[in-house]
Amino acid sequence: MDDIRKEIRRFALQNAFEHEGKTQDKIVLSKILGTQPEFRTKVKEIIGEISEIVSSVNQISLEEQKKEIEENFPELLKPKEKIIEREGLPPLEGATQGKVVTRFPPEPNGYPHIGHAKAALINAEYAKMYDGKCILRLDDTNPEAERMEYHAAIKVGLDWLGVEFDVIKNTSDDMNLFYEKGLELINSGKAYVCTCKRDTISKNRRERKECKCSLGDIKKNNQGWEKMFEKFKPGEAIVRFRGDMKSDNAVMRDPVLFRIIDEKHYIKGNQYRIWPSYDFSVAIEDSIDGITHAFRSKEFELREDLINAILDALNMRKPYQGFFSRLEFKGMPISKRILKPLIEEGKVSWYDDPRLPTLEALRRRGIKAEAIKKFILSLGLTKANTLAPFDALESFNRKFVDADSIRLFMVKNPKKLRIDGLPFSSVEIPNHPIKDMGKRKIEIDENFLIPGEDAQNIKEGSQIRLLGLGSVAITKVNDEFEGDYIKNGETENIQKIQWVPQKTSCEIKLLVPNHLFIEDEFNENSLEEFEVYTEPHYLKLKEGEEIQFVRFGYCRKDSQNQAIFTHK
Ligand SMILES: [Zn+2]
Structure with missing residues (x-):
């Protein structure tokens, strides 16, 4: 109990000192429960202690509080400094000054959030560090999910963050190139048209078995490819990369390169119906855009082998691929699967609702773009997935708002x-x-x-x-x-x-x-x-x-x- 009393006093003094000498029971309680979750079941037992300590802290002057902090908790007077020391990204493997090209390839299928901010800032910051270039590439090759509304929101969000790009392009501008490269793979026997049902494909993947289509010759695959432009219906045929059905990495088990989508594209309209997969388009784009270093969040790590295999099969240049942990705040999910229903059910007003981790919501809540930037760069390139507490961003933001509020x-x-x-x-x-x-x-x-x-x-x-x-x-x-x-x-x-x-x-x-x-x-x-x-x-x-x-x-x-x- 002595330890916890000391902890309560520490929080009470800290909070009182930051707020003109006064603190409150519930603030200290929530701090204690936040750092020491084991007390959640013992609230009744500690609330009395808190009340007593808070009232004794509130009775002493600000000057006395400061003195006590100096004597017993000196670490409180120089907080946050540790985070600042780590500011800045580590040097880049194989980077040459003036030659680094990075990119941020968001898919316009939702409102930009803190996770996008991290990817954009890391890629842009590396380009800046090495006097290089950073490309914004809107990865718009799934017309079913993408909308102009999201495309515009991403640009607005990036502008607000102050991230600058040297080139802005859309993946869909290179559709003819994807077709050319796809055909090249078909003609070299490294890709084939598969007309199996979706369930069969999944089953074969699980059982690591090839399907009959993979035995088809080049002529047959060429005919299948032609038929995908008009005759086949969506879901009836896909182009698959000849990977390795025995691979332990499931991504390598003959993945999809192209599929048929009849949905109208928000820029290209009905011009195309065969659309490349993410893995295929990102591999080709990174290579032809001259990307030297491609940074993505960690959930894409398993795709590294596939992207390299596709580029090897086409004799194309491979960029260095780097990974960082996904950024998400505790209690503030970024997943569209979670957020969209909340908006539809009216539990959350819109994507700018101040409880959300979207850039629009953070801005509306009063978080400054500079604070987001400093916070993200302070996290560096660690790969350990962490659920950051929102307080961590707050402490950066406080420095910006305090002086001007x-x-x-x-x-x-x-x-x-x-x-x-x-x-x-x-x-x-x-x-x-x-x-x-x-x-x-x-x-x-x-x-x-x-x-x-x-x-x-x-x-x-x-x-x-x-x-x-x-x-x-x-x-x-x-x-x-x-x-x-x-x-x-x-x-x-x-x-x-x-x-x-x-x-x-x-x-x-x-x-x-x-x-x-x-x-x-x-x-x-x-x-x-x-x-x-x-x-x-x-x-x-x-x-x-x-x-x-x-x-x-x-x-x-x-x-x-x-x-x-x-x-x-
Ligand atoms: Zn098949």
Whole structure:
């Protein structure tokens, strides 16, 4: 229990110190449960400890908190530095300055997400490191799944991230080349037309058996290829690469090179019906585009042999293939299979819903493109698949938003407070505690709103201090509070409270995104909504501006009547 008490105190001090000296039970509890999941079943036992420690930490001054941190937990004062040290990618195998060509080949079959950002940034960063080139190639050879909407969203997302490409192309621009290379493989006996049923093909693959079609001669395969252009229906014939049906790598067991798809392509229309497989098109494209280093996420690792085998069979140049771990946040899946139904069922509003890991959603939530970039490059090229906690990205983002976010008062669960004897009708409050971001003037009368949580602790006859305004001696505590302004109030042990003027306060909806999934279950409370009151100055801010609501956290202005919580 001593260890856990120490841990609780450490979190409480850290959080209080980062939030003007105050922390809360539930924040410390969630931190403890986050790092020490074994306590999830013992919440009842630790909640009392937490409550006691939090209240003792809240009672000491910020200065005392800092001193205690310095003495007992010095590591808290220099956090995050370790991550920064690893910034930058390791040197590239076989790279020559000025000669490196990389590429990012997204398929336009969905909205771009954090996983795309990783692939794009790593490839682009390597090109930059070696003074080379990076190609954006929209891998659009499956008309059934692809749409212009996704194609456009990918470009918008990449623009926002600030990734620059030297060449932008579509894989479908090279269809005639794929046909030429496909025929070359057929004519050299390295590919054949297979007319087996889908089930038979899978069964033979499992049993590592060749089908009768693989025995057909070149003439017969040529005829089959011709028939694929008109006569065969989708699913009736495919072109397969003569790989190795005995291979332990299932990808090598005579994989598909071409299949018939009659769906209209979003750019090419009905011009083509025989479409190359991913493996075939990526092999050919990487080779002819002069790609020297092709980086993909780890799930493509088994395809490396196949891509090399296809290029060997065609006597074409092979690029170096590298792999990195897939990036996904805990509780925030990126899979379309998971996200699409949530949108269709209305559980998530759209691809820009702040709970999602899409670029559009991250932007809307207030995550900066620069923070994503630094975060991803800090992860480097490790191949171990990790589920990153969202906090890791937050700590990068905080550095970017902290300096530029104006501080505003915000009141939740408001209580009314009337102050008599105020000698002024407006106050000026600095927009940032350290940086010179100017001041804002708040017009006031005697009527204020204060947070319900703070109001609970106010006692009749006590003094409170309204931040930026002054001291008040409380004369009445009830549903509504009353007090008298005091020019020189107490300075020690006094409750400091934020406020907004009742008359001009601005009521907004505050959205707080949480984990979308908890242990593979959709979290019904993944989006909390609060009606809160803020200063009238909120209305003057630009849409998209990042603010810090005092003692609450960073938020992004989504509209005149809605803000989204970014993070603490
Ligand atoms: Zn067959």
